[in-house]
Amino acid sequence: MTGHAxxxxxxxxxxxxxxxxxxxxxxxKTLVLDAAGVGGGATAAGMGHxxxxxxxPAQLALTRRSQQLWEGIxxxxxxxxxxxxxxxxxxxxxxxxxxxxxxxxAVYAAAGVRTEVLDARAVAGAEPELRPGLxxxxxAPADAVLYPPAAAAWLLQQAVSLGAERLGPQRxxxxxxxxxxxxxxxxxxxxxIVNACGVGxxxxxxxLPIRKRRGHLVITDRYPxxxxxxxxxxxxxxxxxxxxxxxxxxNVQPRQTGQILIGSSREFGAExxxxxxxxxxxxxRRAEIYLPRIGRLRAIRAWTGFRxxxxxxxxxxxxxxxxxxxxxxxxxxxxxxxxxxxTGELVAAEITGIRPGIAAEPxxxxxxxxxxxxxxxxxxxxxxxxx
Amino acid sequence: xTQTFDILVIGAGPAGVAxxxxxxxxxxxxxxVDDNPSTGGQIWRRGAASPAAARxxxxxxxxxxxxxxxxxxxxxxxxxxxxxxxxxAEGNTPGGEAADLHFRRLILATGAxxxxxxxxxxxxxxxxxxxxxxxxxxxxxxIEAKRVVVAGTGPLLLAVAAHxxxxxxxxxxICEQASPAQMAPLxxxxxxxxxxxxxxxxxxxxxxxxxxxxxxWPLAALAESSVGESDGQNSQPxxxxxxxxxxxxxxxxxxxxxxxxxxxxxxTELAALLGCAMRDGFIVTDEQMQTSMPGVWxxxxxxxxxxxxxxxxxxQIAGLAAAGKTGAALAxxxxxxxxxxxxxxxERACRLDPRLRDLAAEETIVCxxxxxxxxxxxxxxxxxxxxxxxxxxxxPCQGRICGGATEFLFGWRAxxxxxxxxxxxxxxLMEEEAAGSVAGGAEYAVSEGIENV
Numbered sequence: 001m002t003g004h005a006x007x008x009x010x011x012x013x014x015x016x017x018x019x020x021x022x023x024x025x026x027x028x029k030t031l032v033l034d035a036a037g038v039g040g041g042a043t044a045a046g047m048g049h050x051x052x053x054x055x056x057p058a059q060l061a062l063t064r065r066s067q068q069l070w071e072g073i074x075x076x077x078x079x080x081x082x083x084x085x086x087x088x089x090x091x092x093x094x095x096x097x098x099x100x101x102x103x104x105x106a107v108y109a110a111a112g113v114r115t116e117v118l119d120a121r122a123v124a125g126a127e128p129e130l131r132p133g134l135x136x137x138x139x140a141p142a143d144a145v146l147y148p149p150a151a152a153a154w155l156l157q158q159a160v161s162l163g164a165e166r167l168g169p170q171r172x173x174x175x176x177x178x179x180x181x182x183x184x185x186x187x188x189x190x191x192x193i194v195n196a197c198g199v200g201x202x203x204x205x206x207x208l209p210i211r212k213r214r215g216h217l218v219i220t221d222r223y224p225x226x227x228x229x230x231x232x233x234x235x236x237x238x239x240x241x242x243x244x245x246x247x248x249x250x251n252v253q254p255r256q257t258g259q260i261l262i263g264s265s266r267e268f269g270a271e272x273x274x275x276x277x278x279x280x281x282x283x284x285r286r287a288e289i290y291l292p293r294i295g296r297l298r299a300i301r302a303w304t305g306f307r308x309x310x311x312x313x314x315x316x317x318x319x320x321x322x323x324x325x326x327x328x329x330x331x332x333x334x335x336x337x338x339x340x341x342x343t344g345e346l347v348a349a350e351i352t353g354i355r356p357g358i359a360a361e362p363x364x365x366x367x368x369x370x371x372x373x374x375x376x377x378x379x380x381x382x383x384x385x386x387x
Numbered sequence: 388x389t390q391t392f393d394i395l396v397i398g399a400g401p402a403g404v405a406x407x408x409x410x411x412x413x414x415x416x417x418x419x420v421d422d423n424p425s426t427g428g429q430i431w432r433r434g435a436a437s438p439a440a441a442r443x444x445x446x447x448x449x450x451x452x453x454x455x456x457x458x459x460x461x462x463x464x465x466x467x468x469x470x471x472x473x474x475x476a477e478g479n480t481p482g483g484e485a486a487d488l489h490f491r492r493l494i495l496a497t498g499a500x501x502x503x504x505x506x507x508x509x510x511x512x513x514x515x516x517x518x519x520x521x522x523x524x525x526x527x528x529x530i531e532a533k534r535v536v537v538a539g540t541g542p543l544l545l546a547v548a549a550h551x552x553x554x555x556x557x558x559x560x561i562c563e564q565a566s567p568a569q570m571a572p573l574x575x576x577x578x579x580x581x582x583x584x585x586x587x588x589x590x591x592x593x594x595x596x597x598x599x600x601x602x603x604w605p606l607a608a609l610a611e612s613s614v615g616e617s618d619g620q621n622s623q624p625x626x627x628x629x630x631x632x633x634x635x636x637x638x639x640x641x642x643x644x645x646x647x648x649x650x651x652x653x654x655t656e657l658a659a660l661l662g663c664a665m666r667d668g669f670i671v672t673d674e675q676m677q678t679s680m681p682g683v684w685x686x687x688x689x690x691x692x693x694x695x696x697x698x699x700x701x702x703q704i705a706g707l708a709a710a711g712k713t714g715a716a717l718a719x720x721x722x723x724x725x726x727x728x729x730x731x732x733x734e735r736a737c738r739l740d741p742r743l744r745d746l747a748a749e750e751t752i753v754c755x756x757x758x759x760x761x762x763x764x765x766x767x768x769x770x771x772x773x774x775x776x777x778x779x780x781x782x783p784c785q786g787r788i789c790g791g792a793t794e795f796l797f798g799w800r801a802x803x804x805x806x807x808x809x810x811x812x813x814x815x816l817m818e819e820e821a822a823g824s825v826a827g828g829a830e831y832a833v834s835e836g837i838e839n840v
Contacts, residue, residue, distance in 0.1 A: 037772030044775050149775040169768060221783055221810060262813070275805055277465055277820070284817040295814030300783050302805055302816070 005031045005165075005190040007351060008180050010172050010204070011330075013043040014148055014340040016196030017155035019329050022344030023194075024162035026352045031188065032156065032166045033180065039152030042198045042336060045305020047217065047253050047261050048151070049230050050144040050338050051088055054107045058314055058362030062339050064111055065358045067142060069341035080150040082256040088143035089118075089127065089229040091250070091290060092135045097234045101138040104234075108140070115140050127227055131292050138234070145230055145253055148337050155340070175204050178325040192351055194327045195320075199308040201330040208316065209368050210331050213309040214270040216280050217263050220297040224258035233290065245269060246276075248283035250290045260297060262287050264334075266307075273304050307333045315339060317346045317363040327351070328365045388486040389821040390454065392418040394709050395474070395490035397461055397657060400428020401441075401695050402687025403496030404448045405702025410494070410710045411451040418488065419453055420476055422460040422809075428498055429518055430695060438586075444699065459486065463806035464660055465820045467493075469681045473820055475806075483812040487821040492682050492709040495658050495670070496702060499651035499688035501543075502791035504739075505753045505761065506746035508608030509647065513626040517547045517648035524554055531555035536629050536640055538562035538605045539648040541737045542587065542694075547646060548597060549590035558594055559640050562603040562631060564649070564740050570601070576732040583694065583729075603633035604743060608645050650737040652791045653689040659804040668800075674720040675708035676701055684709050692737075693730040700726070744796050753796070754789040756782020770799030783810050 009020045012034035023030045034040075050070050054060045070083075077083045092098045101117055108115045116139040123130060123137045160166055171183040175195065180188045195201050199212045233250040251263040265283045267276065280302060287294050310316060310331040320326040327350065329343050346363065349356035396407045399421035411417040421428070426448065431441045458479040465473040471491040478484040501516040508514065515523070517537055524530045534557045537548045548558045563570075577584040591599070610624035628641040653669055664671045664679035670689045672678055678685050686701035693701075700723050708716035747753065749762040757778040767773035770780070770793060779793065780786030786801060793799045807816060 037768050037775065040771065040775060153776060218813070218816070220813065273803065277463070277806075281817050281819055284813055288814075288817060295812060295817060297813050298783075298810045299807055299813050299816055300785065300810045301781075302807065 005029045005188065007031070007192045007194060008033060008175075008188055008190040009194045009196055010034075010175060010180065011041075011196035011198065011200070012038045012152065012156055012166070013041050013196065013198055013336070014039060014152040014155065015198070015329050015332060015336050015343055016194070017152045017159065018340035018344035019194050019196055019347045020159035020164045020344075021155045021162065022348035023351065024159045024164040026348045026354070027163075028348070028351065030159065030164035031190065032159065032164060033172055033188075034169060035171045036169055038156055039149035041200070042305050042307060043148045043152050045215065045217070045303060046148055046334070046337055047251070047263055048146045048148040048337050049088070049253060050146065051230070051335075052108065052111075052113050052140060052143065053335065054104060054111075055313060059335075060107070060111050061358045062315070062342050062363065063335060064113060065345070066339045066342040067144075069345065069357075070144065070338075071142065073341075074144070077146070077151070078154055080147065081154055082147040082150065083144055084146070084256055085142065085144045086254060087139055087141040087229045089123070089231050090138040090140070090234045091123070091130065091231060092137055092234045094135050098135045100234055101136060104138055113140065114142065127229065127231065129227055129291050129293060130231070131290060139229070143230060145255070146337070147255075151337070172204065176323055176326065191325065192327050193325055194329050194347060196329040198330055198332075198336070199306045201308065201328070205320065205326070205328075208328070208330070208365075209311050210316075211268060211309045212271065213307040213333065214265075214267040214276075214304055215263065215307060215334070216265040216275065216283055216302065216304050217261055218280070218284065218299050218302045219255075220260045220262070220299050222258035223260060223297055226260055226297070227252060227254045227291070229254070231290065233286075246279055248279060248286045250286045252287055252291065252294075260294075262294070262299075268309075275302055275304060308336075309333045311368070315343065315363055316365040316368075317343050318350055318360055318365055321366045321369055388484060389489065390418060390456075390486060391489040392416050392454070393490070394418075394492045394494065394706075395420065395488055396494045396496055396706075397421075397474075398428065398496035398498055398687070399423070399426040399455070399457065400430060400496060400498045400687065400698065401444065402498070402698040402702035402705075403428070403494070404444055405699045406494045406496055406684075406686050406706035406709070407453050408444070408448045408451050409703045409706030411453050411706075413710050413712070414452075415710055417451075417453045418456060418490075420456045420459050420461060420474075420488065422458065422479060424458045424479070426455065426457065429522070441695075456486075456488075460809050460811075461488075461657055462808050462811040462815060464657070467661055467680065467683070471682060475815065477809075477811050477815045483815065485812075485815040485818060493661075493684070494702075494705045494709055495663075495678075495683065495685040495689060496687045496698075496705075497654040497657055497689055499653045499692060500787065500791075501648040502650055502652050502795070503647065503788060504649050504743055504746060504792055504795065505751050506605055506607060507748050507751050508610065508626075510752050510755055511608050511610055511624060511626045513643060514608045514645045514647065517543055517646040520644055520646040521547045521550055524551060524556075530644075532557060533643040534559050534641060535644040535646055536560050536562065536605070536631075536642045537646045538603075538629070538631075539650070540564045540739065541648065541650040542733070543648055543651075545587065545590040545594065545599075547648075549593040551646075552593050552597070558597045559642055560603075560631065561594065561597055561599045562605065562633075563599065563601050564604045564743060565736055565738070566602050566740075569738065570736045572732040573729075573736040576729040580696070580729060583696070600631075600633055602740070603631055604740075604746070605645065605647065606630040606632045606637060606746065609639070649739060649743070649791075649795075651688060651692050653692070655689050656804050656808050658683075658685060658689060659801075660806070660808060674723075675713065675716045676705035676720075677708060691730045692733060693726055694733070697723070697726045697730065739795055747796070753792055754779040754782065756780075756784050756788070759789075764793065764797065767797070770797075771802050773797075773799065774802075785809070
């Protein structure tokens, strides 16, 4: 087996693959391990929405940087990644939400993100299937959609072509102090170990402040042109469902295949992959409020996945202070597809000491080691909305 | 819509018909759901020249007080507990109405489907399932004077060939992939089942002028315009001939139809959704046909491929047992043990020759819904990995067609079963469970007749 590596990335989801690519690009000798195929966890379960979000300045910086990085490689992406600059339409139902549209536009403008305010008429023109009587929308034209498993596979393939090595599927039993031990007893050593296991990160490091937040998605048969943009309710950010343990919001995506992805739901405390029927039903009814004819489409599959949620809605990117060899790249909740690229950049910058595109501080895992983590977790989980 | 039953039977083929008829004798409220517009299942379609036994069963079934929900497809199980549960079904109507079917006890008689194997040209028009072509002919497809090659494996081939012949088709060849040695135990088992033997001999007599070739299979279906280039994507290429192979010899037979079926795959998706234990792809039951889930019975092909008689017997056992008539169910289950030899012989006779794995060329389509070719599937670690990275099995058939092929080709097993079990209107998944009490309540007065099992 391969001797001493600079970096071992555990997890070949989109985040792990992006980290491997970024490390290999810096000339680091990189190994990638995964228990199963590429992008089979949250990467496969998610929508694949490249979106700039403004829940917090740190989230805005991370998503904005990532979107630019995606834009930068968009011409290289192979066809199966299905990258399409669809744009996000943040739909406002009333005047109150139109105020939010204008506030959001100002925040985005300050960050250099161009958006466009659509009035009621313009929204109806842009998306005829939306119900009449909406107040308007904010269009973020640079947002995109893609097919995440293929994107992860491409990033990993890029890493390999830059010299990274992918080892066959095997389960990691432990990873600490520069040593990774497999379940079969074999060991690998490296200066750095990157834990990019999504919700599985706590299996290797139980003290991480990560909780599973289950989500549901439904995909329909092919209905090309039914919707054109990623459609998200603006109430997504402010409504009560963000506080509840279980909530559904309107979030619909047109796929390149003509299929429609219908989301989304959030649930804490659900550990299995079963479909929660009443939540699924609530999610679809929510979509029907915005798209009255969506009930007539044929659904061909529904599934669930787990987001890795942190107390403050920001990922854990950077060194774990308790172990000088451990680097974290997890806790991306519902934004891992977008933020994978900036995460890779931050991880590679931390390892090599080069300057990253954005400040690393807001995402450093050390932020959870001040004071009582349990107390802050309780305080912070269950706060406002995100993803 | 909501309907409430003491016993709900899923599937109106022989097993479901027998189960419902047996269960209804005690005056229980029995319902039968089937996605087909007519009863009888794949094997006894209405209008077909059915054997006398089938007619007798159908007459009993039709005259019994049974609610028949034909043209309804079960898309989900909303709830299942020891006292019963709720299934959601969608009507096969333009409006696509949804119904919640409450039951105290459930009998699964979901039957089986044909296994298809990919070979060059298998996606050409007029290359179809053996049972599929048979059903289309029963449904009115003109077959007189058409040249048909029947290929694959299993007793269905002979039955289909005989029926097509009766309808005036020119059956060019019956190609059975199995070897004579492999099929010998089936012959011995048939000697103990005179009715089956008579039936089989009758089929062979009807098709006596057609060569019945063992260890023979199609290498490629060839299109009219492009000989040798059989996966042709030209505008509507038509089937012209089939290239056959038998023990190193290859030859071409001109034909209008190629009817292919590589035996049967049990329909176990609903059982899997309910959590019923499975072994080797079949539902595990006790001698009264009860599954590992209390209150859920299973009969017919999902438990083992044993033919119509076996399905009828299992259906009766399940129906009696679900109705609480344990003694009668156990008495019948002794007869079932006697059929085991046939089931095992049939399984052996239909075991697929490993060389059939080499039929698909690199560019042969394996997943028809998503046009996934063989080359894309090689090297994938499992079925889920293949699905995520090639879209194999992601289409509207939900892997029902390609799943049987990829299981044989690569050993991939189907993943977790989730609702909807079949493509369903979004509106059918939108509704909360319709009210209705499963246990107790005045509407269940009649159900007190169910003894505790």
